[in-house]
Amino acid sequence: MITIYRLLVVVGLPSATVLAFSAVPVLAIGLGASKLLGNLFGGLSIQTDRPVRVGEFCQIGETLGFVTKIGMRSLVLQTLDSRVNIPNSIVDEQTIINFSRRDSISDESPTQSLLVRVAVTRMLNSDQVADLLLFARLALADIIGVQEPLVSIEEEQSEGCTILCHVLVAVRSWDDFIVSRERILLRLEQVVEQVYLSQRFIGVSYDTSADQLDRIPDLIRDLVESDPLLKLMSCRLMNYCGFQL
Numbered sequence: 001m002i003t004i005y006r007l008l009v010v011v012g013l014p015s016a017t018v019l020a021f022s023a024v025p026v027l028a029i030g031l032g033a034s035k036l037l038g039n040l041f042g043g044l045s046i047q048t049d050r051p052v053r054v055g056e057f058c059q060i061g062e063t064l065g066f067v068t069k070i071g072m073r074s075l076v077l078q079t080l081d082s083r084v085n086i087p088n089s090i091v092d093e094q095t096i097i098n099f100s101r102r103d104s105i106s107d108e109s110p111t112q113s114l115l116v117r118v119a120v121t122r123m124l125n126s127d128q129v130a131d132l133l134l135f136a137r138l139a140l141a142d143i144i145g146v147q148e149p150l151v152s153i154e155e156e157q158s159e160g161c162t163i164l165c166h167v168l169v170a171v172r173s174w175d176d177f178i179v180s181r182e183r184i185l186l187r188l189e190q191v192v193e194q195v196y197l198s199q200r201f202i203g204v205s206y207d208t209s210a211d212q213l214d215r216i217p218d219l220i221r222d223l224v225e226s227d228p229l230l231k232l233m234s235c236r237l238m239n240y241c242g243f244q245l
Contacts, residue, residue: 042088046070055172056100057112060091066173080174101168111147111168114181118163118188122196127234129153129161132195136163139187145169145180163188198233 052058052067052075063086065079075091077084086094102110124132133151140149147168154162165188169180202220204213217235224232 040072040088042090042092045092046075046088051096052098053100053102053110056098056102056110057171057177058099059097060086061094078174111170112177114167114169114177114184116163116165116167116181116184116188118165118185118192119160120163120192121160122192123159124161124195125199128195128199131198131233132163132191135191135195136165136188139191140165140167140184143183143187145171146184163192 046052047070052060052070054067054070056067057065058067058077060075060077063077063079063084065077065084067075068078068083069076072088074085074087077086099113100110101113120132133153136151137149140146140151147170150166152164154164165184167184169177171177171180202216204216220235221232224230
């Protein structure tokens with residue numbers, strides 16, 4: 001830099017002009033070094049704190065995907081439709097949501113957290129809601145690859161409710177993730193339909209005698225249990241109306 005300065009002065013350029021122009025490359029070099037150092041320190045922070053690791057499913061800022069590479073300058077995130085390179089300095093400043101669970105003493109692939117919501121628009125009574133939770137938990141436990149299923153419901157302001165399902169799945173790519181999610185959604189939809197169809201209403205006229213009313217549960221039980229795939233859970237008086245009960 002000093003040699004170039006002396007040559008410019010020798011060819012006749014004023015020293016003030018030479019100094020002014022020499023500040024531009026120095027500034028450019030300074031800005032470039034600042035970005036480089038920021039990414040290097042950001043990469044060091046990621047490697048040290050390890051908020052995410054390669055193979056884990058996470059959300060960095062607004063970007064959701066699998067971590068495929070953590071370099072010295074940037075982190076590579078495989079989203080649903082593309083690969084995104086995020087500078088380490090930006091990663092270090094963003095809110096990171098890690099959906100993975102990894103055993104600190106194991107080298108096995110991490111399990112990814114998956115939350116599924118299923119809206120139930122059908123009207124269900126309290127017994128059916130209890131059956132819905134029971135059968136949903138049993139159904140998820142039978143799905144291969146699903147671990148630690150947690151099922152609950154969330155009531156909404158309008159009619160119906162929402163099933164909340166949280167599981168851990170051992171997936172390594174978006175294809176595996178989508179297949180697991182679809183399998184869980186379809187199974188929960190089947191459970192909802194199963195529970196809804198499990199209830200039937202039978203009208204009884206007012207002039208039915210007391211002895212006939214007492215015989216109704218046994219008659220219904222014999223009819224239901226004639227099919228080995230069916231089982232009678234309960235038989236209750238639900239309500240009265242104008243011409244029957």
